[in-house]
Amino acid sequence: MKSAKNRYAVLFGFAALFLVLSFLVRTTLLIWAFPQAGLSFTTILSVYVKGFIYDAGVALFFTIAYAFYLLLLPQRLNNTVFNRVFTYTGFFLALMIVIFSFFAEFTFWGEYAGRFDFIAVDYLIYTYEVISNINQSYPLPLLIGGVLGATALLTWLCNRRGIFRNSFRSNTGFGKRALIFLTLLGITIVHAFLVNNNWADKNKNRYAQELSKAGIYSFISAYLNNELAYDKYYLLQDESTAFAQVRNQLLSPDAQYLENGQSIYRNITDTIPPVKPNVIMVTIESFSADFMARFGNKENITPVLDSIAKEGILFTNMYATGTRTVRGMEALSLAVPPTPGQSIVRRKNNENLFSAASIFRKNGYEATFFYGGDGYFDNMNKFFGNNGYDITDRLRHRLVDDKIASKRTNIPDNAVQFENAWGVCDEDIYKAAIKSADEKYAAGKPFYDFIMTTSNHRPFTYPGGKIDIPSGTSREGAVKYTDYAIGQFLQAIRNKPWYKNTVIIFVADHCASSAGKNEIEISKYHIPCILYNVPNTAPQEIPVMCSQIDLYPTLLKMLHWSYHSNFYGKNVLDSTYQPRAMLSTYQKLAYLETGKMIILSPQQKAQCFSWSQDKSEEQPAPMDSALLKRSVSTYQTAYSLFKNNGMRK
Template structure:
């Protein structure tokens, strides 16, 4: 045992020294690349504070470490084989691999700098795609400083090679191959591999490494400087090729535009019913995790699951035929706060170069004098949400990192009552008018909540109902305390779910019941004659931005996919996507279509003819085709 321990310690020093020196080399090299990127865009430094620019190095470190982890996998494997079967060629192989990767990273970094100068975006799959057109690509490069870029690329390659050979030189000496030594090497290889996996993933948290980790500033240049160019390109290519063959072309562009104009009311006047007593209220959006209509008694569900919500509904305006645009939180966030529907490509939040093209409700309100803030009890880096919140111009972003360790009692972060307490505390000091959005967390799996059990049973439906009931109780406490605040009487509250759920009734994943969610407008700013009313218009989350802007007499045109719910001339419909397809809903009409198999799943023509059902399908196809065209152009 003593011999094994000594062997393990000796070999451990060798293994850890190898991985540490090799990773450190890449980390220093990435710092150099980032510095060159910043200097290349020196004109940006006139408008971005120096401290913010320096922050790019700090916030980019974790992505640099992830990239170094990827690059270290092959050398670690070669080193491990070398410790078992020493070879004089090992050093040459690792040096050759590293030299090749250095030149590749230098090329990516240099290309990224010029693409950013020309397009204002990081090097991505769209830019790579233009290599299919070499003549046009060369033409577009005519104004680029080719000689300077070549010099930078060569300089970065040589500097990296010098760092590797002279500063971070590796030792390839190998000791004996006794039994205890060989066993130690196997164990250490597994341990070091685990370290690289942690580096690649970004740690042990729920959120794996994503571009949101680099977003920290309202200055997009600083965020882009923090993004490792090589890592970002790999990430973008991965998401691009995921659905590269799905073009969703069902008709001519002329027919598509004709149908979209009719759907979105392009040729009809916008005649808005004003429901507020003021055009400048405070606005609080409460996004409720997984709150399906199947837990809302006032929407026909079992009574008692969310009784306080029903109390609020009796004094507000409740929409009874309202739907989520997708099935994940990131889909709902994009729809609610940007008016952008979900696409089969996945959430636009996962594509930063596209997400940055979105208009945002917070940005519009901030430009009109509103203070803005966002609150989430979990990790905002999860599913790339942080990058979106920064882009949205939220001036204050609060997540679980802002709370004390004693409050982190949920698997995801802090429970809802703690989040609500923080919101109230902050808003008591907030200047008016303000726009504050928050996302609850406790009704997310595993449904563990700090409350005595109300719905008995350990089955998923019972646990889910308990979790919703807990959030409902937290809402009551929140509103009871909010009513004591001076800002309460001038505040519009919007309560909406981020998405629906198959629970508690085990709904089918594709059917509308799975996507039907509550939307409630509440507050003293709502006209008294409208309080306690229900609206049966068919709508979805993406309709919220235009609806809010219209009530504030603000332009809503930039939210091109948002259909004002209070426009008396609106065409009532909802569109949502599920895995492998989409649904188009109108009043009394449901069409589900599988985009993978290109076939209809369901046509439920409760109030229309088969011919009208076919027209609804064509409308849905036109909607998806146009949506995907815009998404692809972003």
């Protein structure tokens, strides 16, 4: 049915078109997720009802300014060239944004199984990496052409239905226009006050949460709420009680607190003479434990890592603290639990913190952070440069912080055989690290290196002819190339004079995906960690549940170091160690113990779950008050220490 003659015909037509397209997008995502989602009929119905309300809100926010324009536009200007050009142009541009966002939603869902969130907001800041990644992952001319073509087609169809003609030729009086505008404005205000993105999260099923949301709405929500203060939004204990609880949890026979009250600063002692090898930590991008044959994979894509896992020390039950690289960097460098919102790597006032580099530097080591891309991305260079590390990366942004410029070395073009949006291939970053190690050894300096790889990241491209899976075709290919590059790295260093006195760590920053039907899908945080070439230590597997934050306390104990510590991590081989792990999303903070988990969330909420590791099942359970206290005290004190400078050296 063609629209009636009314000045608001274009506005109503756009809103109706947006709602139809949003319905189709939601339905497509539902079909995509359905095999894993476990959704009942009533849940699916709820998804569509909530989804419609979110979509209606987006339609209102998109059109309210145009509604005000139509209210004020004099009747004599309604059918002029000015109004026609303004309306057609505005309609086309708004629809183009909508179409592009829908295209982007499908790619984002494929990567994260969710609607837009703070990751999408962050990506807007780093346009070079993101645009390059899109260009290398998808046929960009076809994508742009498709967006423009779809926008033009839908604009033409709307024009054929007469919505523009009926708007331009209408004679809608001011009183009626005022009534329409005030009605739309009232609904918009009510929607803004009564509906927020957390409304979708009331469903226990994570897929239902994400499918209910609208991508554009979620994006704006993430943009407006990109920081979360623990003491404002989460459950709290008395501060002194919380610190007393944490200090008791962190105490061990070899530890003595150096300060009283609200501090975890302590002295770790060992009576055996220390061993001081070089340490190279290879942090592997997006590397889930289940890529390895040791953890059940049948595709034989990690033969090197599976081999060295048998020769080294393998943590079989380690969990990442989050779902992003910066969260893994935070855990592996600072050994602290995740705090809500952004990783500390990306926050202000994150300089001079107590880090792994602090310990190594105090023992005479050179500490270097190696990254194959531009360390401007995600604030990496500023964080590492101000926390004890020199930097080697690929310089793209010429404006470098003066404080870290002197610490920064660029990977030159002649040292690069392959590079994509995220940086040089893994083989090239290893060559840069080997060159640096040779120079430090020649100068008589022990070294501690933090290498961040990038090849196991979309667009999954790597040098040709290295493995039997073509570049850019699959995640499995990127995993296999990542493993291949590790083999080449080990082969290259085994004849180096410094090799026998060098520990190599292979650990993931996070898993390849975090999607699941549960709010915190525990199995999606399970990562591999291998300590290789540790002096005087036989191959073994460490089966106790632990976290990334426990890596260095455990390694330093194996090396019999005495040192001061501000870490939340513990030596997992200590007789007093109680298995636990800390997992997080942007808003959710989980504290995991054997068989039980607490999830803390905004609005001072806490939920308790039982879980089976073997079956990967989570079920609601009665609240465990003791576990809740341990959870709250851990996260509350970590936030308090960062906020009040208690994490500084």
